[in-house]
Amino acid sequence: MATHPGGLTAPGATALAHPAIRTRKLVRRFGDRDILKELDLTVAPGEFTALLGRSGSGKSTLLRAVARLDHTVEGSGELSVPERVSLSFQDSRLLPWLRLIDNVTLGLRGPGARERGLTALAEVGLEGRDRSWPHELSGGEQQRAALARALVREPELLLADEPFGALDALTRIKMHDLLRELYERHRPAVLLVTHDVDEAVELADRVLVLEDGRISVDLTVDLPTPRSRRDPRFQEYRDTLLTALGVALPVRAGSATPGTAPRGVAETPR
The missing domain is CATH 3.40.50.300 (P-loop containing nucleotide triphosphate hydrolases)
Structure with missing residues (x-):
């Protein structure tokens, strides 16, 4: 390869x-x-x-x-x-008419579905919130729930x-x-x-x-x-990517020349 x-x-x-x-x-x-x-x-x-x-x-x-x-x-x-394959979006896309546990386990089948959902909620810091409605969660908590929903399917x-x-x-x-x-x-x-x-x-x-x-x-x-x-x-990687995105960078003392790629960078031929 x-x-x-x-x-x-x-x-x-x-x-x-x-x-x-x-x-x-x-x-x-x-x-x-x-x-x-x-x-x-x-x-x-x-x-x-x-x-x-x-x-x-x-x-x-x-x-x-x-x-x-x-x-x-x-x-x-x-x-x-x-x-x-699981997906996660900027909008958590929780269904407002379902409690949190039912959102997380939506589509899961089998007798262990609820236990898997509870474990996933605990992993994202939402233990004990399984009976909550989506509107009762903050934006960050809604995204935690979305991650639980994505990962519960392994x-x-x-x-x-x-x-x-x-x-x-x-x-x-x-x-x-x-x-x-x-x-x-x-x-x-x-x-x-x-x-x-x-x-x-x-x-x-x-x-x-x-x-x-x-x-x-x-x-x-x-x-x-x-x-x-x-x-x-970290700043070298950041600067390389910003340069690739067309952002002009000032030269900082002791830094690499803007646009100089750190080790591990490849540019694909056009």
């Missing part, structure tokens, strides 16, 4: 035997505009990947295609995902579309810690769509930039967890 320094898998490289996500030549058109242009992507089982891009770059379009919510994607290649792949975008700064920090903790415990593959570069570097072990319908940057974040945003290496 083709790799780059830092353990990076090149976009379009030979796929793993059973990848969590595999797309080849994926195309999505809106009218006469190509949003995804023969896009190739492979995500390994258990890999935490974040997807960045400017507004309108196709991030959510790609996630919807991978989730098989969009059946109008085209291409001569393939789209392959596991059988067990997914092989978790797709998250800006799940913390509507939360205040303090709640976001707490949710970052919770998501990383749950990921370490359950180890699904994760594809996190976000516009927040700091969030991507803090949470993911691989960060992609989507530009002009294709993956333009593929970066391995070689930092131990938990990560500190004050770590100079």
